Amino acid sequence: NSPTPAMTEAPARHEYWMARAVELARRGRGPTAPNPCVGAVLVRDGQEVAHGWHERFGGPHAERRCLAHAREQGVDPSRCTLYVTLEPCNHHGKTPPCTEAVLEAGIPEVVVGALDPNPVAQGGAERLEQAGVRIRTRVLEQQCLDLIRDFRLWQSTDRAYCILKMAATLDGRIAARSGRPEPISSPESFSDVHRLRGLAQAVLVGGSTFLGDDPSLTCRLADMDQPTGSTAPSLYDQQLINDEQPYAVVLTSRLPGADCELQLIRKRPRQTIFWTTEQAAASETARALEDIGVRVWALPQQGPTLQIQEGLRRLRQELNGHYLLCEGGGQLATNMLEQGAADEFVLYLAPRFLGDAQAAPLGAGRHCETMAQAMDLRLGRCEPSGPDLKLTYYPPDT
Numbered sequence: 001n002s003p004t005p006a007m008t009e010a011p012a013r014h015e016y017w018m019a020r021a022v023e024l025a026r027r028g029r030g031p032t033a034p035n036p037c038v039g040a041v042l043v044r045d046g047q048e049v050a051h052g053w054h055e056r057f058g059g060p061h062a063e064r065r066c067l068a069h070a071r072e073q074g075v076d077p078s079r080c081t082l083y084v085t086l087e088p089c090n091h092h093g094k095t096p097p098c099t100e101a102v103l104e105a106g107i108p109e110v111v112v113g114a115l116d117p118n119p120v121a122q123g124g125a126e127r128l129e130q131a132g133v134r135i136r137t138r139v140l141e142q143q144c145l146d147l148i149r150d151f152r153l154w155q156s157t158d159r160a161y162c163i164l165k166m167a168a169t170l171d172g173r174i175a176a177r178s179g180r181p182e183p184i185s186s187p188e189s190f191s192d193v194h195r196l197r198g199l200a201q202a203v204l205v206g207g208s209t210f211l212g213d214d215p216s217l218t219c220r221l222a223d224m225d226q227p228t229g230s231t232a233p234s235l236y237d238q239q240l241i242n243d244e245q246p247y248a249v250v251l252t253s254r255l256p257g258a259d260c261e262l263q264l265i266r267k268r269p270r271q272t273i274f275w276t277t278e279q280a281a282a283s284e285t286a287r288a289l290e291d292i293g294v295r296v297w298a299l300p301q302q303g304p305t306l307q308i309q310e311g312l313r314r315l316r317q318e319l320n321g322h323y324l325l326c327e328g329g330g331q332l333a334t335n336m337l338e339q340g341a342a343d344e345f346v347l348y349l350a351p352r353f354l355g356d357a358q359a360a361p362l363g364a365g366r367h368c369e370t371m372a373q374a375m376d377l378r379l380g381r382c383e384p385s386g387p388d389l390k391l392t393y394y395p396p397d398t
């Protein structure tokens with residue numbers, strides 16, 4: 001029997017409520033880009049009395065949403081502790097400073113997850129402390145920093161944030177021996193993947209997946225649940241209304257003919273992008289593809305493959321793409337990890353075991369004599385997804 005948060009020692013209690021704020025913040029992932037997702041909770045006498053999160057870019061910040069919720073509930077914030085995943089902002093941006101809102105509400109204690117990496121907005125914690133508010137910072141800091149990894153990347157680089165997603169059996173296989181695209185993971189994981197596609201402005205596959213699976217790479221909304229509790233029109237609604245689908249990106253040195261029968265070329269040429277070699281991009285085949293609306297981008301060579309980061313940069317610069325979702329296969333996943341282009345690696349592990357060494361594995365193309373050659377990752381999140389396990393990894397040094 002785990003004790004209730006009200007009974008636990010202060011640090012555990014603070015972490016409990018910060019974890020709750022992190023979950024709230026995650027609901028805003030996507031529509032808040034390129035701003036951070038932020039969550040906030042107001043707690044009184046060990047009870048949550050109000051909550052809020054940043055719902056969409058340009059909208060009210062998490063703290064203000066939380067205070068508005070408190071007002072609706074008839075709660076007096078001057079007897080509460082505010083938990084917020086990111087340091088309250090201290091600047092006039094699209095919205096006035098949250099530090100002002102906190103002081104006006106008379107909140108006596110604020111617990112902050114991560115300090116704001118944005119030099120324009122930071123300094124809120126210090127400002128509140130000077131005004132006499134009890135401040136505690138860096139609570140569950142790593143989780144709160146992981147939450148805004150995308151935001152930190154958008155602030156420090158000019159490229160899109162890349163999520164590498166794979167589904168595998170317990171023995172690390174991504175297909176049976178036939179290679180046919182059969183489902184591996186559960187329906188719950190399937191809808192989670194479509195949520196990721198809904199978040200992304202582009203979905204990337206390798207050349208062999210493109211030719212072998214003939215994927216449509218669309219986000220199929222009808223199968224998905226809506227996020228609950230949101231008042232903003234969700235990204236999913238907007239996509240339904242606008243019929244927006246993520247761009248389909250294919251990394252390949254061999255371009256298909258413009259008259260081929262592949263789904264992307266036949267049905268979605270204007271939303272298809274090839275990342276290819278200089279040579280292929282200069283070919284007649286490339287011109288014919290461009291004539292039907294396909295984009296062909298030449299990427300610089302990097303070792304045996306192409307420089308993925310350059311594709312991510314063009315995606316952000318030319319198409320305002322903030323997220324790219326990479327859906328494998330094993331060779332592309334390996335290249336991506338080797339190039340440090342996977343900012344987040346989401347792995348759905350299904351409780352199934354093939355035991356066939358000829359079945360396609362999660363990774364391919366490297367020669368590793370010893371474990372010293374392994375690429376190390378850091379486990380960020382571990383959560384059930386129906387009967388599967390959803391594991392989120394990050395590069396180790398971040």
Ligand code: AOF
Nearest residue numbers: 035038054061062089093094095118121
């Ligand atoms: C957010 N949501 O809940 C918090 C943020 O242009 P603005 O006014 O929306 O301000 C954006 C900056 O405010 C952002 O870069 C971050 O540093 C800070 N905090 N931002 O989008 C929030 N609390």
Ligand code: ZN
Nearest residue numbers: 061088089098
């Ligand atoms: Zn703010």
